[in-house]
Amino acid sequence: MDGFPQLPPETDEALARGATILTGNQRAARTLYHHFDLRSRALGLTHWESPAILAWDTWTAALWHQLLLDGHATRLLLNRAQEHTLWRAIIEADPETIGLRTADALAELAADAYSRLCAYRGESRLRTAGISEDTRAFQRWATAFDRRCRTANYLPQAQLLTTLTTAAPQLTLNANGYLLIGFDTLNPAQQNLLEALHIPLGLSSRSEAEGSAFPPQTTPPTLITTPDAPTELRTAARWLRSHLEQNPSARIALIVPDIETTRPQIDRALRQTLAPELEDITTTGTPPFEFSLGIPLAHTPPVATALTLLEWANNALPLERISALLLSPHFAGARESPEQTARAEFDAHKLRRLRTLRPELTLDALHRLAESSPRLPHLLAALKHMRRAITSEALASTE
Secondary structure, eight states, X not given: OTTSOOOOHHHHHHHHTTOEEEESSHHHHHXXXXXXXXXXXXXXXSOOOOOOEEEHHHHHHHHHHHHHHTTSOOOEEOOHHHHHHHHHHHHHTOGGGTTSSOHHHHHHHHHHHHHHHHHTTOGGGGGGXXXXXXXXXXXXXXXXXXXXXXXXXXXXXXXXXXXXXXXXXXXXXXXTOEEEESOXXXXXXXHHHHHHTTOOOOGGGTHHHHHTTSXXXXXXXXXXXXXXXXXXXXXXXXXXXXXXXXXXXXXOOOOOTTHHHHHXXXXXXXXXXXXXXXGSTTOOOOOXXXXXXXXXXXGSHHHHHHHHHHHHTTSOEEHHHHHHHHHXXXXXXXXXXXXXXXXXXXXXXXXXXXXXXXXXXXXXXXXXXXXXXXXXXXXXXXXXXXXXXXXXXXXXXXX
C-alpha cells in the first residue's frame, strides 16, 4: 500500500465499525472518499460498500428530509436562490432603501447577516440592536422575512439547525456513532444540535483526527518577504514548481487569506508558472491545481449569461451588459457561428453610438436595431425565440 494516501487511524476505526463521518465541507468529504477508494483498490478489492462520509450541510438536509418523510414536518426548506429572491423582494418593497446599493447586493448582505445571527442564537436580541440606520433597516427586513416564511410555511437555511434541535427526539440516528472531522470551531447552533442528538464534541474527533493524516514537521519554517502581493504570488508559484519537480507525487496546500477577492490573480500566477501551456486559449487541458473554495454557480459564465437573459426578459439592460452578451460565447451560438466579427462591429458602430437619455435597451429595442444588419442571423433568431417565449401563454401563466 506504499504510495497510497492513508486514512487517519481514528477515521479508519470509525468506518470499520459503521460510524458516519461528518466533515466541515464537501471538499473534505470528497477527499476522504477518494482516500478510502484508493486504499480499497490497494487491498485488491474488486468491490466495496460506499462509506458513510457526509459534509455537514448534506447531513443536516438529510435529517430534515427524514422528518418530512416521517410526517413530523411540513415546511419547505428554501435553497439559497429562493432565499435570495425573498430577501430581494422585501428590500425592493422598503421605501427607505431607495438610493442605496442595488437590491441584489443588499439581499446578499442581509442573508449573510441573518445566517450569522441564527448561528449564534442572536434572534432574541435583534429588537434591541437598532442603534444605527443600517441595523434598523436590517431589523425591518429580518422581521418581514420571518413573517413571510411563517405565512408561506417556509424554513430558511439559517433556521434549520434550531428546528432540527427542537425535533431531535423524532430523529433516527446511526447507532454506530459519528465522528467529526475538519471543523475548526463549532458555532452555538451546531453545538446545540449535537448536544440534543447526544453526539460527543471531543476535540480528538474534530481536529486531531484530521491532523493525524499529515506527517510531523521535520524542518523549521522559512519566512520570505517580498515587496508586494504579485511578487509574493510569483515567488510562491516558483517554489511550488521547484518542489513538485523534486517530488512529483507530492500534494501541496497553498493557504491564502481572502481567496474570494484574490482568486483570479492566484490562478493566473499558478498557470503561468506550473502550466504555461494552458495560456494558449485553444488549449482544453486541466490545470495541475484546484481551489478548495468553489466559484458560486451564478458567477460561472454560462449561468451568469442565462441569469442576465432572464433579467433582460423583464427589464431594460445597460448597454455595457448588452455588449457583454453580444460578445459572449454562451449566447446565440456565438462560439460556432461565423458572425463574431459582425457582432463586434454592430456593438462598436451601432450600440456605442446610440444617443439615448438612459444608456440601456430593452429586448425589443435591440431586436429592432439588429434587424437592420443582414450579418446577424443567429442573433436575430435568438432574439425572436426569446420574444416568443416571453409572450407565450405558458410563461404568462407562471407569473
